[in-house]
Amino acid sequence: MRLMARERIAALRVRGRSPAYASCRSSLRQEVGAFLPLNLDPPDQQAGFYHDYFCPQHGVELHFDPARPHAHRCPQGGEVFSGEPYDAAWRWSLNNRLSTMAFKLALLWQMDQDEACRVRVEEILLGYARRYGAYEPGEDPRPVARGRATFQSLDEAVWLLSLVRAYDLVRSSLAAAAREQVETELLRPAAGHIAAQKYRSIHNIECWHNAAIGAVGICLDEPELVQLAVEAEFGFRHQLEAGVRADGLWWEGSSSYHFYALTALLSHAQVAEVADPSLRRAARLRQMFQTPVDLAAPDLRLPATNDCWFFTSLVGDVCHGVPAAAALYEVAYGWYGVAEFARVLERNYRQQAPTSVEALLYGRQRPLESGEFRAEGGTSLEPSGLALLRAGAWETQNYLLLKYGPHGGSHGHPDKLGISFYAGGYAVSPDLGTPGYGMELHETWYRQTLSHNTVVVDGRSQPEAEGRLQAFGRSEDGDFAFADARVEWREEPYQGVSMRRLILWTNAYFIDYFQVECEAERQLDWTCRFDAAVQMQQGLSQGAAVSLEGDGYEHVAAPLLAAASGAVRLQWGLPAGHLDLFLPCERDTLLIQGQVPCNPAAEKSDLIMRRRQARSTVFVALLHPWTEAPVVEEVFPVEGVPTGVLALWVHTRAQRHLWVLSNREHGGAFALPESADRVMRYTL
Numbered sequence: 001m002r003l004m005a006r007e008r009i010a011a012l013r014v015r016g017r018s019p020a021y022a023s024c025r026s027s028l029r030q031e032v033g034a035f036l037p038l039n040l041d042p043p044d045q046q047a048g049f050y051h052d053y054f055c056p057q058h059g060v061e062l063h064f065d066p067a068r069p070h071a072h073r074c075p076q077g078g079e080v081f082s083g084e085p086y087d088a089a090w091r092w093s094l095n096n097r098l099s100t101m102a103f104k105l106a107l108l109w110q111m112d113q114d115e116a117c118r119v120r121v122e123e124i125l126l127g128y129a130r131r132y133g134a135y136e137p138g139e140d141p142r143p144v145a146r147g148r149a150t151f152q153s154l155d156e157a158v159w160l161l162s163l164v165r166a167y168d169l170v171r172s173s174l175a176a177a178a179r180e181q182v183e184t185e186l187l188r189p190a191a192g193h194i195a196a197q198k199y200r201s202i203h204n205i206e207c208w209h210n211a212a213i214g215a216v217g218i219c220l221d222e223p224e225l226v227q228l229a230v231e232a233e234f235g236f237r238h239q240l241e242a243g244v245r246a247d248g249l250w251w252e253g254s255s256s257y258h259f260y261a262l263t264a265l266l267s268h269a270q271v272a273e274v275a276d277p278s279l280r281r282a283a284r285l286r287q288m289f290q291t292p293v294d295l296a297a298p299d300l301r302l303p304a305t306n307d308c309w310f311f312t313s314l315v316g317d318v319c320h321g322v323p324a325a326a327a328l329y330e331v332a333y334g335w336y337g338v339a340e341f342a343r344v345l346e347r348n349y350r351q352q353a354p355t356s357v358e359a360l361l362y363g364r365q366r367p368l369e370s371g372e373f374r375a376e377g378g379t380s381l382e383p384s385g386l387a388l389l390r391a392g393a394w395e396t397q398n399y400l401l402l403k404y405g406p407h408g409g410s411h412g413h414p415d416k417l418g419i420s421f422y423a424g425g426y427a428v429s430p431d432l433g434t435p436g437y438g439m440e441l442h443e444t445w446y447r448q449t450l451s452h453n454t455v456v457v458d459g460r461s462q463p464e465a466e467g468r469l470q471a472f473g474r475s476e477d478g479d480f481a482f483a484d485a486r487v488e489w490r491e492e493p494y495q496g497v498s499m500r501r502l503i504l505w506t507n508a509y510f511i512d513y514f515q516v517e518c519e520a521e522r523q524l525d526w527t528c529r530f531d532a533a534v535q536m537q538q539g540l541s542q543g544a545a546v547s548l549e550g551d552g553y554e555h556v557a558a559p560l561l562a563a564a565s566g567a568v569r570l571q572w573g574l575p576a577g578h579l580d581l582f583l584p585c586e587r588d589t590l591l592i593q594g595q596v597p598c599n600p601a602a603e604k605s606d607l608i609m610r611r612r613q614a615r616s617t618v619f620v621a622l623l624h625p626w627t628e629a630p631v632v633e634e635v636f637p638v639e640g641v642p643t644g645v646l647a648l649w650v651h652t653r654a655q656r657h658l659w660v661l662s663n664r665e666h667g668g669a670f671a672l673p674e675s676a677d678r679v680m681r682y683t684l
Helices: 006-015 019-035 086-112 115-132 153-173 176-196 204-219 223-230 236-243 255-271 283-295 325-336 339-351 357-362 440-446
Strands: 377-381 386-391 398-403 418-423 426-429 455-457 468-474 481-488 498-505 510-530 533-540 557-574 577-583 590-597 604-626 632-637 645-652 656-662 678-683
Touching: 006 019, 006 086, 006 357, 019 086, 019 357, 086 115, 086 153, 086 357, 115 153, 115 176, 153 176, 153 204, 153 255, 176 204, 176 223, 204 223, 204 236, 204 255, 223 236, 236 255, 236 283, 255 283, 255 325, 283 325, 283 339, 283 377, 283 386, 325 339, 325 357, 377 468, 377 481, 386 481, 386 498, 398 481, 398 498, 418 604, 426 557, 440 590, 498 678, 510 645, 557 604, 577 632, 604 632, 604 645
Parallel strands: 656 678
Antiparallel strands: 377 386, 386 398, 398 418, 418 426, 426 510, 455 510, 468 481, 481 498, 498 510, 510 604, 533 557, 557 577, 557 590, 577 604, 590 604, 632 645, 645 656
16 A cells, blocks of 8 residues: 555554544444445536535435436425536436445455455446546536536646545555556546646645545556646645645635635545655644634634635535544544644534544544633634634634635635624524525625625625735723725726724623725625524604615525614524624614525625615614623714724623724814723724
8 A cells, every 4th residue: 555554554454443433433334335236326517516415495405325327306495496507416416426436445345354345345446447538528518627527627626636545455455457547547547637737836736636636646656747747846845835825725716616725635634644745744734734723713613704614614514525523523533633623623522422534544632622612712713814802602602703804716705894793602604605506596695795794885796806904802901802904996887986884892891893984875785694683773763664775785685674762772582592683873864674685695684784775884882692682782982083083882781882983184183072981992
């Protein structure tokens, strides 16, 4: 074997007998036992596009039934789809099942010496070897780099990587003729095809290309392939250096694409563990595991920014088509021994016993270290343009993420200065991420500015831009934390528009200060979604039906328009408490309420839109989560302050807080009321 150390196989056999890994051993045997009786052969045609295997109505993945290649059921509505593109997309799942099971069968054979497993691996490998030369790429113009067995070269690389790892594990058991056929009719031509399709760019797909090419190169002792995959331009080392930002996040700005790229890089390091252990020792590879822990929400979900799967979480799945979080962190903890990685595993195994082959291969220290994650403070990831604020005990934490940075390439969303937040540990307004790319809503809703919590100008989605951080930290006296970011545009339809968002953060509440400057009067819509039910509202006229126009505005169901009397308060009920929204400065503001798609799209969220016609304006809001009784009772502005100053009273049950936000030239140019218990200052 060249892709796995013999010491690791020996440890696999020991863990296979250990009571501490009984659930992993049982899960592998059950999965293999269910697979072996299935009459599944490699398909005779190229597979289709995974993202086409989604219900167009409900936005959920269709149920893959290995026995029904022409009937594909929606698990939510029960509808059954057939024909294209669903039948071709079904073959994607078939390829995925056969390749991943080939690797698991080979591992179980190494562990138990079960001959039925070895024979089935040989059948799968030879089945693909006989068919591979006859596969013809389809005519679908979508893939930039095409596959042969699969829709695109990305799928081809993922598929090939599992097959070559399976082959390496059983090679010594195969007859010479079988080895020759697999190597010359499947592995070498597939690696050659992928090499010819390389993107020659810093991209998650290129990481998978490299992993597959490198695995074949090591397995078949082809130095040219290894060189291409590791040392050449856009190889493994270049991808880590240029694709992973200094804060440890993958450059495309998506949690699931971060883990998609990480899994490719990790897989490459795994197959090179013997041939080149320097790959797994790379500092940035280790940091790619740490930064998601730093970003995780109270429920360990990860921000679904840009084109990110909404379900991405450190407890459960991080992305489609890769191992679950627990499996990936088994490798990370096995290699690096970081205590927080063990805590990720421990949180996963509170819900379900370990089942992954990665635990069998890399597991260490049982029982795992336990403990709490960091509960207070914040994190600034300036290279990625993310500012994170936290308050409270971990599982009931208030949490807010401000996104301002690089666009993220083709997977970026138009959401500069967007926020997502939790209250009391509940996801009140998470980023919606994306459904399957084949859905119309992917473009018309999830990729529009309106589906994010920011400001929309003239109903048009934002052009690409890169904001910058103005400030991040805590006040000198420690009374509050802050995150302050700015963005501006030089191209239409936002030419001459600049925005600044400042979050002022305390344990009990936070203030959202959103300034917009334009060269001429524009329609400015401050928007925010709430995944909860409104229980109370004050300061609004009776709502009337209104017609909305703009990018994504067609998805606002039953919108109602009301006028604000100057101060507005709304309240939502949460599973374990409430959330109050105070809008203290709403003169000349229209407020629009409606229902919009959540994720999945069949679920709905409340949308609050504050609309003003202005050249320059500041939207001010205070959000206060509470459980038994509210702490904040009243919020209102101080009258008579100079231009360039915002002074705001926040009356709590116990104290009167006075917030003073001023430009430098107005820092002390007016007399403060003497009745304040606490004065909080911030210089804009």
